[in-house]
Amino acid sequence: MNVNNVEAVRATLHDALTRDERIVILGEDVGARGNVFLITKDFLQEFGPQRIVDTPLSESAIIGVAVGMAMDGLRPIAEIQFADFIFPAFNQIVGEAAKTRYRSNGDYTCPLVIRTPYGGGVRGALSHSISIEALFYHVPGLKIVAPAFPADVRGLLNAAIADPDPILFLEHKKTYRLARTDIADEAYTIPIGQADIKRSGTDLTVVSYGYFVHLALEAAAKLSSEDISVEVIDLRSIRPMDKTTILQSLSKTHRLLIIHEDHAFGGIGAEIAAMVASEALFELDAPIRRLCGPDVPAMGYAHALEDAYMISSEQMATAMREMVQF
Amino acid sequence: MNVNNVEAVRATLHDALTRDERIVILGEDVGARGNVFLITKDFLQEFGPQRIVDTPLSESAIIGVAVGMAMDGLRPIAEIQFADFIFPAFNQIVGEAAKTRYRSNGDYTCPLVIRTPYGGGVRGALSHSISIEALFYHVPGLKIVAPAFPADVRGLLNAAIADPDPILFLEHKKTYRLARTDIADEAYTIPIGQADIKRSGTDLTVVSYGYFVHLALEAAAKLSSEDISVEVIDLRSIRPMDKTTILQSLSKTHRLLIIHEDHAFGGIGAEIAAMVASEALFELDAPIRRLCGPDVPAMGYAHALEDAYMISSEQMATAMREMVQF
Amino acid sequence: MKASEQRELLRRMLLHRQIDTRAFQLNRQGRIPFALGGEGHEAAQAGASLAFMRGQDVLVPYYRDLGLALGIGLPVIDVFTSLFAKKADTSGGRQFPSHFSNKALGLVSISSIIAAHVAHAVGFGLAMQYRKERGRAVLCSFGDGATSQGEWHEALNFAAVMQAPVVFFCQNNGWAISVPQSKQMRINDIADRAIGYGMPGSTVDGFDPIAVYDAVHAALERARNGGGPSLIEAKCYRFLPHTSDDDDRTYRQPEEVETQRTRDPLPTFERQLIEKQIYSTDEIALLKAELYEHIDQALEEAAALENPSADSLTTNVYAGTEKAWL
Amino acid sequence: MKASEQRELLRRMLLHRQIDTRAFQLNRQGRIPFALGGEGHEAAQAGASLAFMRGQDVLVPYYRDLGLALGIGLPVIDVFTSLFAKKADTSGGRQFPSHFSNKALGLVSISSIIAAHVAHAVGFGLAMQYRKERGRAVLCSFGDGATSQGEWHEALNFAAVMQAPVVFFCQNNGWAISVPQSKQMRINDIADRAIGYGMPGSTVDGFDPIAVYDAVHAALERARNGGGPSLIEAKCYRFLPHTSDDDDRTYRQPEEVETQRTRDPLPTFERQLIEKQIYSTDEIALLKAELYEHIDQALEEAAALENPSADSLTTNVYAGTEKAWL
C-alpha cells in the first residue's frame, strides 16, 4: 500500500480490529468524528460502538478503564487526543499500567497500547505541541516507540499491539502527512527496541527520532556534496533503546551528535550520551553534542516562536559540519 | 539549634509561618495529625485552620488550589504525603504550575513550594519508597531541590519559600532521623542550584544526592585508609544543577562516579554524564560510571528485595576502588 | 432589570458575535490559521459578565469565553493581537487565541487543558477568604465536557468543604467536540452534580441573558457574603463547529443545528428589547454599525503591530534568567 | 436469610476480626513491621462478600478489604505470607500486606494509590459487557476518603455512561486517616453522589451484615442482568488507628471510639444469632476456637516459609527479560 503516516496508523488499526476480536479502541472523538486527524474515520460504522468507544472527557479514566480491560484479557488501544492532555492520566500510566505485572508478581498483566500525537511545527501553540517522551522513558515496566516513517509506523504498531506489556505509541503530528511511501500489505512487525540506520556514513553518527530524522536526513544529504559522510540512526524505540546499533556506528565514525526536538536537560539524548560515555568513551574523537529544543516550557503560537523552537535542517547541517571539523 | 532533618523542616516551616502571613500550609493530615512524620505537629493550634489546611484526599486539587493561591499572592506550601502519591497531581505541577509564568508572559506567577517525602530503605514497600526526581527534572519552569543534611534542609527550604517560582522540595525519608547536627538559628538561605563538596579528594569525583550522600561519605572515609582520596559532591539542587562544581572537581580528579538510588535509565546521572561528555570529555581518564538503583518498577517490601534495591556503602566503596584502579 | 442594563447585555452579545464572525472570516481568508467561536454562548456570557463586579471579582474562564472576557473589560484589540499572535498579545503570542491574561482586570491566565483551571479558581477564592476580603468572589467557567474530568470534581468538593467564594458556571452546549451530552454523562441536568458536593445547584436557560444574569448575580452575591460556592448550569448550544479545524457535519445533523438556530438568542433578544421599547430597530442597526467600526479598527490596528521576536522565546521561564545547568 | 448463611456471615466476621488481632499482636511482638486492620468493617465486608458469586464475579478491593478477600475465598495462609512478606505472598513480597492478587478467585491486584483501582473495575465490567457475559458483575470497594479523588469521579461517570456491570461499594468509616468526613466532604450521605452520575445510590448500616448483604446482592443482581452500575454506602467505623504506624489519639477523642465500640457489630451479631437460636453460645465459642486454631496453624506455617530471594527483584518487569538498553 502507498500511505502516509496517518494512513499507515489507520490501516494497521483496521487490520488489527479485523484480525483480533479482543481489540477495542477508546478515546475522545474516535467514534463519529473518526479522531481529530481522521485516523479512525468510519471505524464506528464498521466495528460498532462496543469496539470503537467514544469516551467521556476524562483521560485518567480512559487509561484506567483500558488497564482494567487489559487485565481482563482484552487488547485495548487507548487514544489520548493530543500528548499535551496525557498528564491527567500520568498516574494510571506510570503508577498503574507500568506496575501491574510487577506488583502482582505476574498474576495480572497489562497489554495496553496508548497512542498519542505529539510534537510541534504545526502551529499547535503552547498546548498542542509537546514532546512527552522524556517524562515517561525513565519508567520501568513501560515501553515507548516513536516511529517517523510509514513502514516503521506499521511494523511497530503491529508489534505494540502484539506486545504483552503497556506501550506508549508516539506519533509525530508533523510526520502525519509528510510523505507517502509503499509499504507491505501484510501485518508485519518490527521488533521494539531496534534502531534503524536510515543513512550510512563514516564521519559522524547522528542519532535522532521522530520528525527530526527527516530533517537530519536532508542535512546529511546536503553534506554529502561537501564530502562529509553522515550516518543517521533513527531510534524508533525510546524504551527499550538499541545500544548495539549506536555503539557499532560509533566504532566507525567516532563522533556522536544527538538531535531531538524535546529540550536537552534530562531528555532522551542525556541517556544516550551517558551510555556512550560509559561504554565507548575512548572511541570518541570529539565531545558528544546534543542539538535539542530550547529549555522553555512550551512552543509558542507565533511563527517566530515556533521557528525559534524547532531546529531547521540548516542548523543541523551546521552542527554536523562543526562536529566533523572538530 | 541541634536538629535532625524532620526537625529542620519543622523549625523552618514554623519560622516562615511566623514571619510571613502569606504562607499557608495545605495537605492531607497536616492539621490535627501534624503530618505523618509529625513535621507540622501543633501547627494547627498555633496558626489555625486557615493557615494549616487539612485538605480532602485529592492531590490534584491540593496542588491546583495552591496554584490559584500562589497566582493570587499567597505563598502556599503544599504537601504530598508520600512522593508515591504525586502522580495524580502531575498535570497541575507540570502542566500548570511550571507554565504559569510563561503562558501569561509574566503577568501571573506561581510561587509555590511542594514538599514531599521520597526514597526507600524504610520498609515502605512498593508504594512508599519511590524516587520521583527524574520524572520532573526535565520540566522547564520547575525547580527541584533534594537536600540531605539538616543545614542544607534549612537553607534550601528558606530559599524555596522565598523563591518566586514553583519548587519541588524532596525530603528523603531515610534521612529524616538519621543524624542531628547544630545549625544556625537564623533564617539563612542556601542558593538553589549550588552543589556542595561534602568531602574533598583528588582521585575520584563522586556526585550524589539525598540519602546516598551519607553512604558515599562512609565509603569515602573507608577508602581514605587505602590511600584513595575521593571527592564527594552533594548536588542538593537537581534543577537547576551546578555545572561549575562538577567540572572543577573533574579537572582535579579526572574520574566521575555518579551514585543515586533512582534507576539509571533517564535518571539524574544521565544528564550529568551527558553534560560532562560534552564539556569535559578530554578531562576524563576513565569511563563515566553510574551506580544506580535497579531497573525495576518499585522497591519491594521483603527485606531481601529492599536490600537488593538499595546500594550499600560497601558496594559504593567497591565501585570507587574500581574507578580509581581503572 | 434596568433598561440600560438590558441595552448593555445586547451590546455585549453583539460584540461577541461580530468578533467571532470576523475571526472566522480571517481564518477563511488565510490571515490566521485558527479561530474558535462562541456562537450560541453570547447570552450566557453577557448575562454572567454583567453580574461580575469589575475591580472586585476574579474570572477564571475557559477558552470559549471571549464574551465573558470582553464583558469584564478586555479591550477588543487584545482579541486581535491574540488572533494574530502579536507581541502585544497577553501571552506574548505563545498561546492559542482566547487564552487571555489580564491581572489588572481580574482575568486569570488559563491553559488549554480541560478543567485544569477549576482548582485555581478555588485557590483564588480561598485567598480572598483568607484575607477576609468580603464582597469579592470568583467566577469560574467551563463546558459540559469539563465536568467529566477528575480535576473538576476535586475542585468542587474542595470548594464546598472550605466554603470558598466561587461560582462554578457551566455552559452546557450539549457537545464536547463530537461527543453529545448523552455520551458524556447519564444525567440531564449538570446542576444535579451540586447535590454530591453539598452546594446549591441550578439550571437556567442559557439563551436568556437576563435569566443567566439573575442566577449568576444571586450566586455571586451569596459567595461575596460568605455563603459559599454554587454551581450554575446555563443550557445553550454551539452553533459553529468546535473550532475552525473541525467539521461538525461528521457527527451531527445539520438539521439539529438549524433547529437550534431558530432559537438564536441574538435576534430573540433584539426582538424582546424592541417589544419592550428599550431599543428601536434603527438604534440596533446603528449599534451594530458602531461595533463593526470599532472591531474593524481594532483588527487593522492589531494586524499592523509587531510580531514577537525570536528572543522572547526564552523570557519569563523563571523570574530570573536561570537555565537548567547553572 | 437462611440460617446457614447467617452462620456463614458470623464466621467471616470472626475470622476477619481474629486475623486482625493476630496481625497487630505480631506487630507489637516485633515479628512484622506493619499491620493494617479492619475492625469495625467486618459486618460490611462479610455482607458484601456473601453477595459475591465465586467463579463469576470479580472483586476490585482496597487495602482495608481483608474480610472481603477472605470472604471470596482467599486462603488464610495468604494473609500471613503477605504479612511476613514471604516468597509465596501473592505479590512475591513486593507489596504491603493486604494487597492481594489472585486471578483464579477473581481477586484483582491493586496499588496503594487511593482510588486508582476504581477505573480498573469499570474496565473489568466493560470487558464482561463486551464479551456478553451476562450473569457476571464487578464489586469495587473503597473508603469515604477515596470519593474525593478525581479518578473516583471519572470512573463512576464512565461506568454510568457505559452502563458497566459494577457495584461501587463505599465503606464509610467516617475517617480518612485523621480527616473526618466533615472535612472531607460537605454531605452526610456519600450515596447522594450517585445522583450526579445518574445511577442508583443507597446507604446501609455497615454494622448490619444482613442489611449490607441485601443491598449489595440486589445491586450485583441488577448489574449481572444488564441493569448497570450503582453506588452503595455502608456506614461503619474504624475502631483501630489507621495502621500500626498511626496514633489516632492525636486527632480523635478516645471517647468517640469507645462510644462506637458499644455498637461493635461482632457481639451484636452474635447476640442476634443467639436470640434467633441460629447459634448457641457454646457453638460460637467452639467456632472461635476452631478459627483460632486454623489461624494459628496458617500463621506458623507461613512464618516457616521461604523469604523471597534477591534475584526475584528483577522478575516480572516485562513478559520477557527486556532491559532499558537492549
Ligand SMILES: Cc1ncc(C[n+]2csc(CCOP(=O)(O)OP(=O)(O)O)c2C)c(N)n1
Ligand atoms: C485534558 C484535555 N482533554 C482533551 C482536550 C481536547 N478538547 C478540547 S475542547 C474539548 C471539548 C470540550 O467540551 P466542553 O467542555 O463541553 O466545552 P465546549 O468546547 O463545548 O465549549 C476537548 C475534548 C483538552 N483540551 N484537554
Ligand SMILES: Cc1ncc(C[n+]2csc(CCOP(=O)(O)OP(=O)(O)O)c2C)c(N)n1
Ligand atoms: C493518592 C493517595 N493519597 C494519599 C494516600 C495516603 N493515604 C492512605 S490511606 C488514606 C486515607 C484513606 O481514607 P479512606 O478512603 O476513607 O479509607 P480508610 O483508610 O478510612 O478505610 C490516605 C490519605 C494514598 N495512599 N494515596
Ligand SMILES: [Mg+2]
Ligand atoms: Mg460543550
Ligand SMILES: [Mg+2]
Ligand atoms: Mg475512611
